[in-house]
Amino acid sequence: MGIFDFLRKKESVITPSQSHHSVAEKMSDVEFILESLAKQEDELAVRNAINSYTDKDSLKTISEKSTDLAKKLAKQRLKELTFDDLIKGRQTECDADFLGDLTDKERLKLIRACHGEPWAEQSLALISDQENLKHAACVENAKLGRLAVERLEAKTELEYVAQHALIGNVRNYAKRHLREKFPDKVEAVKDNFDHSTHKAKNVIKSLHAMEMLGKWEDLESEFEANCKTWEQLAVSDEELCKQFDKHYQACSAGLEVWRQENAARLEQEKAQQEAVSQREVLIAKLAEEIESFEVLDALQEEWNALTDLDDSELNKEWKHQWNEAAKQVTMALQKLAQAEKDKEHAGQNIEAVMGKLQDWYESKKVLPSKLHHLKEEWKKIAAYASHEATDSYNKVLNDYQVFCDQAAEAETEQRARIDELIKRIEEMDEASKSNTDRVKSARKEVLELSKNLSDKRTISDVLRKAEDRYYKLVEESHEGDAFLExxxxxxxxxxxxxxxxxxxxxxxxxxxxxxxxxxxxxxxLRPLPKSRFAKIKTEFETLADATFAKWKEFNEEEDKRRDANLEVKKTLIEELNETLKEWTNMSETMKKVKDLQKRWKESGPVRREYADQVWQEFNGKSQAFYDEAHKIMEKAEETKTQLLEQATQLAENLDKATNARQTVLDLRTKWKEIGFAGYKAEKALWDKFNTSCNAVFEVVNAQKNRLHEGLDKADAERKAFIDQAFELAKELSEKEGVRSAESFVHFNRITLSDFNRGHRKEDDKLYAMIDEKLADFKGQKYEEADDKYVQLLKDVLAGNCEFSVDLKQFSPAEKRVNRINRACQEMEKLSRQPVQYEEEADFDLKNAIKGLAFAMTASSADDEEKLPPVNSKRAKQLLWTNSLRLFVELQAESEENQSKYAERFLKAVEVFTEAAQAKE
Structure with missing residues (x-):
């Protein structure tokens, strides 16, 4: 049971209806975990619970306050998390007690991962084992390396650091300590190393690497430098010269092809640059002052005569630049031409404008719209007018503007008066002689004021409607009084x-x-007949008094009922207080509050003097609850909106997402845990959120289906390959021997890794089948000679090889050359290893190759003596394995490659055999 299982139990401790808010109020998560761990007796359950938690503060609390078992497991988990954070750089500080509890190997691991943190030196100071100190001195930190060297006492450890430290400063520091602590001199041994041959081989390797790379734009100078070095070495070895000539010819041919292609490319770039320069010159001429359209046409002809650039995009860009520049020049020339025309006709236009303005002023015409157009026309010709004409224009314009303003002001006053008169007529609701005279006088004045207005017809219509209304009242007033009574x-x-x-x-x-x-x-209801009014009024007062007496009697009975209702409402207020005292489940509490509100309405009214007081108390507490619930729902809505944004971004960026399915499941779990966000918000957010989640599931399921299809296909191919391999292994065992069959199964186990990966369980079954087949061969006596496949490779080289079983179908073309080269390289490395064969020595090819690299760069032959010895029996087994693998691979290769790689492999075998025989 994990922590999350405990938390799920925590929700059921109170009641199923309680929310996370109530849990947080009554018991914190850590308190609940401590209580749960104290009750848990199963060690595995406690371990799983603690290991599922990553909060260090909570783990620290558990390690101090829980049971002995939980304390122990929490301390171990806290140590693991801190150790991991220090290594990955998520934490830069730690307690001295923590470092003191670590083993030397753990401290060494911390030191190797450090980036200058202060705890690195503390960890180094606590390491006591000389072997671990030796490795600590080889880290990529000069300060730590020197501190570790100072604590080393043994000569072998100091020699190891002087040889293997990653930083030169530390190596020299270790050598100095060697000289100081162990001053014994060692006699110098004559250096018999052939440096000239070594340099010649390096030149050949460099040429071979250049041939493979083929990047002559970067390697031309290096090729010439290697050729110059070869001439200075004056090599006499025919084999080396032959190899040098081979690679030199290949490099020279590649370099010559590159030079020809580069020359054509440079010529093309030069031509394009010249064409671009021509375009730059023409566009620069456009930027200068162009005096006429003739000059512009001449430049346009020059541009049209240019040939198109090879780069279509660049050619399009230059055309765009030319068209824009030509467009600007054309517009400028057109403006100049128009200005010349305006200058020619300026005199006539000035006289026409002045004539219009003078005519309007003298005739007292108010023409505001035409005046605006006249001002715009004057702006165009004002630059060509004389000072006298300009002054005359401004004087007449000012006089005319003053006249227009005065006319506008007078018209405003007239309209205000007209509106006032018409309103008076409209407001008359009684027909009389005096009102009729007022209507006639107002009509006369309105017609006089609107005589010169542009909308006098509209004013006349409004006036007529107002008069018609009044005269209708006049018609009805004479006969309407009797009927109305x-x-x-x-x-x-x-x-x-x-x-x-x-x-x-x-x-x-x-x-x-x-x-x-x-x-x-x-x-x-007025007027009423005067002769019967007194009798009607008496009856009215009798009915009114009777109604009032009946209402008074009813109201006294209602007061008694209202008092009873008041007691009911006080009870409802007490129930509301109890409900809201410690509410935990929002939905359940909301249902209770709504039920109380319903009962409040059904309880009936109370006396007016108490109604406001009890209602404010009940409604205030209800609204306070709704406000708090609303805040909780708003927070839930905000959190769910964030989850929706995360789901939407995940659905839109699935190509960048990792573990998208689990991310969506986590988002949905959080969605449920957040709680209710309101019906409107839930309806608006859930559909979008669910759509985004389903979109992710669809894509992930599709990817999973495609992956399974590929894995199923790979499983079938791998199974068919192994079944056929077992059949040929059986045939090999019968015809050639057990050792060939066993080695062939080993070969196919390695070749299987070149196939596409299938399902993990199916792969485990295949490898189990292979291990079972190999186990069947154990204990059976080998009859084949150690050099059996070496001899078969010699037969391949001689062209007369015959083999009882055809194995070329077990050499897939993919990565075949890599596998062949790997077998040759392994044999070459083994052949170059200094011969120190011992029957009982452990054979570690990786360390042997590392030692070989050291020997190739050693300054003296003495260093070769420090290389690890090689187990002769294991070395011969490796010779057998590489020979068989190469033989199987070469069966599927062409005759040319068969000879090439067989010759290379046998050459290394010959060196290896000679060295082994010499040692024996």
């Missing part, structure tokens, strides 16, 4: 019938409003 009397009878009807029914809360409406309607 009869109509009002009939309405009063209807009103009294309504009053009698509600007096016959039980009283209700609307009776007072009916009484108010009854009085208002009575006052509005």
């Amino acid at each position: 009869m109509d009002n009397e009939s309405k009063v009878e209807d009103l009294f019938d309504q009053a009698r009807e509600w007096l016959s029914l039980p009283a209700d809360g609307k009776l007072f409003n009916k009484l108010k409406d009854f009085r208002q309607q009575w006052q509005a």
